[in-house]
Amino acid sequence: MIDLIFPDGSKRSYEAGATGREVAASIAPSLAKRSVLVKLDGALLDLDRPLQAGGKFELLTRDAPEALETIRHDASHVMAEAVQELFPGTQVTIGPAIEDGFYYDFARDEPFSLDDLAKIEQRMKEIVDRDEPIKREEWDRDEAIAHFKSIGEAYKAEIIESIPAGETVTVYRQGNWKDLCRGPHLPSTKAVGKAFKLTKLAGAYWRGDHRNPMLQRIYGTAWGSEAELEAYLLRLEEAERRDHRKIGRAMDLFHMQEEGKGMVFWHDKGLTLWRVVEDYVRRRLDEAGYVEVRTPQVLDRVFWEQSGHWEKYRPNMFVCETEEGEELSLKPMNCPGHVQIFKFGQKSYRDLPLRMAEFGACHRYEPSGALHGLMRVRAFTQDDAHIFCREDQIEEETARFIELANSIHSDFGLERDHIALATRPAVRAGSDEFWDKAETQMLAAARKAGVEPVIAEGDGAFYAPKLDWVLKDSIGRTWTCGTIQLDYVLPERLDAEYVGEDGQKHRPVMLHRAICGSLERFIGVLIENYAGAFPLWLSPVQVVVATITSDADEYALKAAQALRARGLRVETDLRNEKINYKVREHSLAKVPVIAVVGRREAEEVKVALRRLGSDGQQILELAEAANTLASEASPPDVARRAGA
RNA sequence: GCCGCCUUAGCUCAGCCGGUAGAGCGACGCAUUCGUAAUGCGUAGGUCAGGUGUUCGAGUCACCUAGGCGGCACCA
Numbered sequence: 001m002i003d004l005i006f007p008d009g010s011k012r013s014y015e016a017g018a019t020g021r022e023v024a025a026s027i028a029p030s031l032a033k034r035s036v037l038v039k040l041d042g043a044l045l046d047l048d049r050p051l052q053a054g055g056k057f058e059l060l061t062r063d064a065p066e067a068l069e070t071i072r073h074d075a076s077h078v079m080a081e082a083v084q085e086l087f088p089g090t091q092v093t094i095g096p097a098i099e100d101g102f103y104y105d106f107a108r109d110e111p112f113s114l115d116d117l118a119k120i121e122q123r124m125k126e127i128v129d130r131d132e133p134i135k136r137e138e139w140d141r142d143e144a145i146a147h148f149k150s151i152g153e154a155y156k157a158e159i160i161e162s163i164p165a166g167e168t169v170t171v172y173r174q175g176n177w178k179d180l181c182r183g184p185h186l187p188s189t190k191a192v193g194k195a196f197k198l199t200k201l202a203g204a205y206w207r208g209d210h211r212n213p214m215l216q217r218i219y220g221t222a223w224g225s226e227a228e229l230e231a232y233l234l235r236l237e238e239a240e241r242r243d244h245r246k247i248g249r250a251m252d253l254f255h256m257q258e259e260g261k262g263m264v265f266w267h268d269k270g271l272t273l274w275r276v277v278e279d280y281v282r283r284r285l286d287e288a289g290y291v292e293v294r295t296p297q298v299l300d301r302v303f304w305e306q307s308g309h310w311e312k313y314r315p316n317m318f319v320c321e322t323e324e325g326e327e328l329s330l331k332p333m334n335c336p337g338h339v340q341i342f343k344f345g346q347k348s349y350r351d352l353p354l355r356m357a358e359f360g361a362c363h364r365y366e367p368s369g370a371l372h373g374l375m376r377v378r379a380f381t382q383d384d385a386h387i388f389c390r391e392d393q394i395e396e397e398t399a400r401f402i403e404l405a406n407s408i409h410s411d412f413g414l415e416r417d418h419i420a421l422a423t424r425p426a427v428r429a430g431s432d433e434f435w436d437k438a439e440t441q442m443l444a445a446a447r448k449a450g451v452e453p454v455i456a457e458g459d460g461a462f463y464a465p466k467l468d469w470v471l472k473d474s475i476g477r478t479w480t481c482g483t484i485q486l487d488y489v490l491p492e493r494l495d496a497e498y499v500g501e502d503g504q505k506h507r508p509v510m511l512h513r514a515i516c517g518s519l520e521r522f523i524g525v526l527i528e529n530y531a532g533a534f535p536l537w538l539s540p541v542q543v544v545v546a547t548i549t550s551d552a553d554e555y556a557l558k559a560a561q562a563l564r565a566r567g568l569r570v571e572t573d574l575r576n577e578k579i580n581y582k583v584r585e586h587s588l589a590k591v592p593v594i595a596v597v598g599r600r601e602a603e604e605v606k607v608a609l610r611r612l613g614s615d616g617q618q619i620l621e622l623a624e625a626a627n628t629l630a631s632e633a634s635p636p637d638v639a640r641r642a643g644a
Numbered sequence: 645g646c647c648g649c650c651u652u653a654g655c656u657c658a659g660c661c662g663g664u665a666g667a668g669c670g671a672c673g674c675a676u677u678c679g680u681a682a683u684g685c686g687u688a689g690g691u692c693a694g695g696u697g698u699u700c701g702a703g704u705c706a707c708c709u710a711g712g713c714g715g716c717a718c719c720a
Contacts, residue, residue: 103715111648202715203647210717214647217715249655258693258711313720333720367645367718368711376719461720485720512720549677576677584681598679610680617680 002054017050021187024059035059036186037067044070046136046184062191063224072097074134074185074192075124075222076104081177082123083218086116092179093155093206093215100232101196101221105204107155112216117198120218124196131190132175136183138168144180155206156180195229196222238475244527245373251532251589253540254374262371262378264520269540272569273523276538278359280635281383281408281516287637288404290355290385295337297361301327303336306493308429312462318363334360335512338386339494342508347498352508353389353397359519360384374524381519387511388496397511398445398484402467405482405515409471411636412538414481414529417472419451422459429463429489438486439465463489464512473529481522484513533590533612536633539569543629544591545607546573546582548598555602559595559622566630587612593629 001013004023014023020038024031024047038045041055044066060067076095083090083106095104106112139147141163148156160169160180172181174189186192198220206212223229240246248254253270256263266274282292304310304317309332318330331337338356347354361381370376387397402419409416421442424435442465446453453467460466469482487510490496497505516522526538536542545560547553553574563570573582579596586594595607596617607625609618620628634642 114649200714201648204716205646208717210646214716216647219715261711307720309720316719335720364719369645369647369716370718372713463720546680548679551677578676578678578683579680580678581682582680587681594680596680600679608680615680 002051004051004054004057007058014051016052019050020045020047020059023051023057031059034061036062036191037064037070037184039066044184046134047187049136049184062186062193067186068224069097070184070186071192071224072102072222074189075196075220076102077134077172077174077177077179077181077185078124078127078189078192079120079198079218079220080104080106080179081127081174082120084177086119086123087112089152091153091155094159095179101199101219103204103217103219105206105215105217107206107213107215112201112218114201117201117218121196121198125194127175128189128192128194130175131188133188134172134174134185136185137171137173137178139171141165141167141169144169144171148180192222193224195224195226196220197229197233235475239477239528242475242528242531243373244375244524247527247532248374251540253527256373261368262366262376264374264377264379270523272540273526273534273538274519276635277412277516277519277523277526278383280411280637282359283635283637284404284408285355285357285385288355288400290357292357292359293338293341294358295334295341295360296331298328298330299337301329303340303494304329304332307336307490308463308493309333313364316365318365330363331360332362332364334358334362334382334384335386335490335510336494339490339496339510342386342388342496343494347388347508349390349498349500349506351388352498353387353393354508355385355387355397357383357385374520374527377518377520380521382514383516383519383522384512384514387513388491388498388508389511390506391509394441394486394509394511395445395448398442398467398486399449401484401511401513402446402449402451405469405484405513408515409469409482412526412529413535414471414473414479414525417470417478419446419453420456420459420468420470420480421446421453422456422461422466422468424465425458425460425462427462428460434488435465438488442467442484442486461485463487466512471525473525474531477528479525481517481525482515483517484511487512534592536592536629537635539590539592541571541589541591542569542633543593543595544571544573544582544586545595545597546579546586548579548596550574550576551599552597552602555605556597559597559601559607562622563595563626563629566626568626568629568633583610595625 002016003011003013005011020035021032024035035047037060038047038049039058039060040051062071073096076097080092080095084092087108091107093105093107095102141160145157145160148160163169169180170183171178172183172185198218200219202217202219203214204217206215221232223232248270251269252267253273254264254266256265301310313332317332320328322328338358341356342354359381361379363379366376366378389397406416423439443453446467464485464487466483466485468480471479471481473479491507491510496508498508500506543563545556547556556572556574560570560572583594590612592612594610596610597607601607605622606619607622609620609625
């Protein structure tokens with residue numbers, strides 16, 4: 001007998017081997033009908049899986065949040081069944097549930113077309129209507145290999161071959177179709193429902209390795225209900241509307257062109273935004289005790305050889321040769337340059353921690369397929385800094401940095417989702433003892449700053465573990481911006497030393513850190529976060545002074561000048577157009593404040609302010625408006641200083 | 645880099661089975677001087693990404709190249 005503890009706390013005994021469906025039926029036949037999965041001690045099981053042990057027991061209907069992942073996983077199976085029915089000879093590989101949906105990778109010589117997706121979707125709906133029971137079977141591993149080979153499923157056979165010999169494997173069967181799968185699954189294809197949609201076609205390497213053949217991946221999204229599907233599709237549209245490439249063009253912030261792939265032409269308005277961001281970060285660094293430096297764009301390969309980057313990243317560096325036979329590289333990173341400054345002259349323990357910052361322009365030859373608007377470029381500017389410190393200062397410095405980064409992100413209106421601790425990667429420099437120590441130090445530092453990081457196994461840099469900030473934007477998407485990496489390797493390789501209290505030479509530790517990451521990317525994130533409607537302090541154009549009739553032209557110029565004198569970014573619109581037209585145009589251009597002036601305002605030395613997103617107006621004396629707006633437009637740190 | 649798709653006026657996009665290029669917005673000109681999300685009329689603007697081929701004839705079909713987009717791989 002086994003004891004099942006129900007969510008209400010009651011306990012009942014059943015024969016070992018009873019299934020979830022039988023348990024449900026013992027309570028109410030309708031429950032057996034509605035249930036699709038069993039949750040036993042937190043693990044999901046098939047409804048018809050015989051229960052061998054007791055525990056905390058729950059029956060899940062398909063509306064349960066926990067069932068969604070299974071719905072998606074089943075949708076991928078239904079898709080695979082549909083594909084193999086429609087396109088005989090196509091091999092299946094793997095098809096998991098992912099965030100918001102699922103995919104399945106197929107091997108087929110002929111490419112799928114967008115038209116095929118509609119056909120597959122149609123067939124999937126038919127399979128759901130067929131209400132095919134989904135049955136779990138246990139197979140002998142070797143028999144499974146032989147079987148899948150015999151039906152031409154080479155990839156499946158290969159997957160099973162990677163399972164240790166002697167183990168049983170599970171196969172799920174629905175109708176005439178079957179797939180090797182760990183499960184669990186819903187009891188029938190009908191339970192998948194029809195709130196799904198195939199969304200895109202893509203290539204994907206077998207087993208995620210670029211040396212393997214490329215498979216065809218079909219992505220889909222699946223939800224518990226039509227309404228959720230609709231809501232999801234709406235979210236996609238919203239994200240598209242915010243695309244920084246579209247907004248960048250519409251707001252005349254920047255452009256890119258084929259002669260400079262992955263490079264940004266910043267237009268004046270975009271550069272204004274850039275300067276606001278850079279100036280703000282610079283003030284925060286000054287305040288936090290950093291010094292700012294600037295190092296050469298092009299350096300001899302010797303530095304990159306010493307740092308180890310030449311060996312690992314040479315194909316991704318922009319290298320040039322001189323007439324005299326030198327081999328130079330555009331800097332892909334700032335670290336070696338900063339170490340040269342550190343090494344210039346003699347450093348003492350009294351100089352530590354030395355926080356050396358640079359808005360460093362770097363170039364990396366990124367693969368063409370990786371480029372993506374401002375988010376992934378070949379020429380970018382890091383808000384980089386290296387903190388040279390003693391080992392006993394690591395925790396304190398890391399904790400201080402965590403606070404600084406948090407404060408800066410929040411000033412930009414970005415919420416923190418979590419901080420990840422990226423641990424040792426498979427290919428790495430340094431001994432296990434070193435990694436044990438470094439990972440422990442990073443974790444301790446994070447905790448000291450009151451942060452419990454989420455462990456990202458194997459995501460560290462080759463020389464160091466790191467903490468990465470994962471931020472959430474206004475529509476819930478996450479972005480990784482900001483990092484701190486603990487490095488014992490580079491100081492050694494580039495021979496950085498300081499004189500300790502004991503008069504001996506010692507190696508400093510380097511903390512590589514960035515808060516925005518690349519300014520290009522960070523600005524891209526800001527554009528998408530605000531959909532171009534920036535808060536006043538960030539807005540490239542803060543105020544447009546718009547006239548109603550040409551009688552107010554002279555006054556409008558004077559008013560604009562008065563606002564500019566207070567540091568505001570002001571444009572004037574004296575065009576011979578109706579005020580309606582001007583209001584519409586500047587509203588669409590996301591200008592935060594429109595100052596309307598007509599004959600009346602000109603006579604009374606006032607302005608009528610209209611703020612983006614509200615249709616009211618506020619009539620103020622010009623001097624008062626200048627005061628109010630100037631104070632509202634203060635960057636957050638400046639405002640805090642003024643308030644203190 | 646790999647797989648797939650896309651590329652028509654400054655922008656957004658039509659253009660059927662191959663028959664010789666179209667709209668809206670914008671720009672420019674003229675009229676209009678107007679009180680908070682589009683004033684009217686007019687004008688100009690295109691080697692249909694580039695190349696090769698098929699064809700009596702190519703924006704439309706085929707192939708190649710480039711760029712873009714969506715993924716994959718990569719991301720110090």
